[in-house]
Amino acid sequence: MAEVVVIGAGVAGIQAALDLAGHNIHVHLIEREPSIGGHMAQLDKTFPTNDCSMCILSPKMVDVSRTPNVTIHTCSEVESVDGEAGSFRVRVRKHPRYIIESECNGCEDCVHICPVEVYNRFDAGIGVRKAIYKPHPQAVPDIVIKDQEHCIECGLCYDVCGREAILREDTERFIDIEATSIIVTTGYGTFDARNKTQFRYLTIPDVITSLEFERMINASGPTGGKLRRLSNGKPPRGIAFVQCVGSRDIAAGRPYCSGVCCMYAMKNAMLIKEKNPGITVTVFYNDIRAYGKGYEEYYERAKDLGVRFIRGFPGEVLEENDHLVMVAENTETLEMETVHPDLVVLSVGLEPSGGAGDIAKMLGIPQDETGFFSIADQKVGRVLTVKPGIYVAGAATAPRDIPDSVAMGGAAAMRAYLDTLRAE
Numbered sequence: 093m094a095e096v097v098v099i100g101a102g103v104a105g106i107q108a109a110l111d112l113a114g115h116n117i118h119v120h121l122i123e124r125e126p127s128i129g130g131h132m133a134q135l136d137k138t139f140p141t142n143d144c145s146m147c148i149l150s151p152k153m154v155d156v157s158r159t160p161n162v163t164i165h166t167c168s169e170v171e172s173v174d175g176e177a178g179s180f181r182v183r184v185r186k187h188p189r190y191i192i193e194s195e196c197n198g199c200e201d202c203v204h205i206c207p208v209e210v211y212n213r214f215d216a217g218i219g220v221r222k223a224i225y226k227p228h229p230q231a232v233p234d235i236v237i238k239d240q241e242h243c244i245e246c247g248l249c250y251d252v253c254g255r256e257a258i259l260r261e262d263t264e265r266f267i268d269i270e271a272t273s274i275i276v277t278t279g280y281g282t283f284d285a286r287n288k289t290q291f292r293y294l295t296i297p298d299v300i301t302s303l304e305f306e307r308m309i310n311a312s313g314p315t316g317g318k319l320r321r322l323s324n325g326k327p328p329r330g331i332a333f334v335q336c337v338g339s340r341d342i343a344a345g346r347p348y349c350s351g352v353c354c355m356y357a358m359k360n361a362m363l364i365k366e367k368n369p370g371i372t373v374t375v376f377y378n379d380i381r382a383y384g385k386g387y388e389e390y391y392e393r394a395k396d397l398g399v400r401f402i403r404g405f406p407g408e409v410l411e412e413n414d415h416l417v418m419v420a421e422n423t424e425t426l427e428m429e430t431v432h433p434d435l436v437v438l439s440v441g442l443e444p445s446g447g448a449g450d451i452a453k454m455l456g457i458p459q460d461e462t463g464f465f466s467i468a469d470q471k472v473g474r475v476l477t478v479k480p481g482i483y484v485a486g487a488a489t490a491p492r493d494i495p496d497s498v499a500m501g502g503a504a505a506m507r508a509y510l511d512t513l514r515a516e
């Protein structure tokens with residue numbers, strides 16, 4: 093049976109794997125995290141419909157894990173690639189999970205008894221997890237991972253695990269795959285807001301990023317969906333969003349528009365207003381880019397709900413007594429505006445995923461001047477690279493929303509499918 097390797101199991105990679113599996117192609121889906129799902133698994137709702145993100149993604153995650161034609165390799169990264177279209181040899185490095193995957197049933201008894209709490213990357217910094225943990229409630233595979241760096245070897249988890257699935261020692265393993273084609277869907281990272289020192293991210297606890305906000309407003313997130321100030325745990329009375337943090341900013345080395353931030357800020361502003369009409373919500377913006385079908389109407393809906401949009405950027409975030417102060421020139425009215433929010437959300441831009449450069453080098457595919465993977469033809473070949481048999485899709489190619497990433501995942505799958513027909 094023909095085999096295809098998909099690197100990165102966000103929504104674009106999952107879509108590519110499902111489409112190929114439906115054409116009877118065996119897919120190796122390589123994901124470096126302990127669960128598949130990518131960024132979409134972290135989101136609360138999704139624009140422009142405000143559907144629950146996991147309600148759309150979770151069935152796809154389960155489908156792909158139950159499809160016999162897909163082998164999922166989590167905690168895994170591609171180590172090397174040789175060969176050419178039709179006969180790539182891909183070596184995958186599987187990092188130790190310290191769990192016998194076939195034995196763990198995901199009961200989480202070990203998690204409940206573990207006494208160690210550490211920063212939870214999945215909750216984007218505003219939640220904690222145990223040293224043995226499940227990445228999130230709907231993780232796929234539905235099993236735990238032991239974080240050996242923070243484990244204190246107290247032994248409680250070994251005692252409580254009736255299936256003896258937890259390992260004291262574990263090692264890296266290598267898997268060799270012969271593949272007709274390779275699809276790269278490694279997605280994006282977010283701009284490090286510490287670089288914009290004027291907004292005092294990680295200095296003032298009530299200044300958070302948009303991804304942190306997605307976790308906070310999420311019912312399965314660390315606050316159970318309740319909006320809270322990180323400084324004192326109280327509900328905020330006012331929330332301000334700052335757009336273009338690490339987008340359209342030449343000085344920050346990010347001259348491009350990140351495409352999704354206007355829409356996700358409107359989404360979150362609306363969700364605040366729908367749940368807590370008493371909270372004042374202000375969005376400081378540069379231009380509103382509501383470019384898709386129904387997106388402009390979405391913007392109008394946000395305004396109707398009482399979200400205030402100010403065209404202008406605050407120079408800095410200041411602290412004054414119990415609240416924050418932001419002053420900006422409203423470039424529509426030419427008046428100075430002063431806002432006193434309790435919580436500031438920085439709409440961080442999208443950048444190439446960490447390690448994109450290594451993948452580019454390994455596969456011999458170029459990155460463009462922004463660091464995202466170049467596509468060979470913007471008009472009719474958006475998933476093609478300069479290398480036959482290697483395709484790119486989703487936010488690995490540029491900042492993209494979910495519908496666009498899914499469409500590209502499907503398009504890359506069809507290109508890879510045609511390769512397998514040619515190879516027969």
Ligand SMILES: Cc1cc2nc3c(=O)[nH]c(=O)nc-3n(C[C@H](O)[C@H](O)[C@H](O)COP(=O)(O)OP(=O)(O)OC[C@H]3O[C@@H](n4cnc5c(N)ncnc54)[C@H](O)[C@@H]3O)c2cc1C
Pocket residue numbers: 099100101102103104105122123124125128129130131132135137138139140168169170277278279280281282302303306352356359445446447451485486487488492493494495497
């Ligand atoms: C705050 C915020 C809110 C958003 N809200 C919305 C919204 O409401 N609606 C919408 O349409 N879009 C939204 N987006 C955009 C959305 O997140 C992206 O469109 C979508 O996640 C792109 O999917 P992807 O699969 O291309 O990439 P990703 O979701 O980034 O997935 C990439 C996957 O590849 C893995 N990976 C990376 N490198 C490697 C490697 N070397 N080896 C193996 N695996 C690797 C990653 O771990 C990850 O699982 C939002 C973005 C942000 C930042």
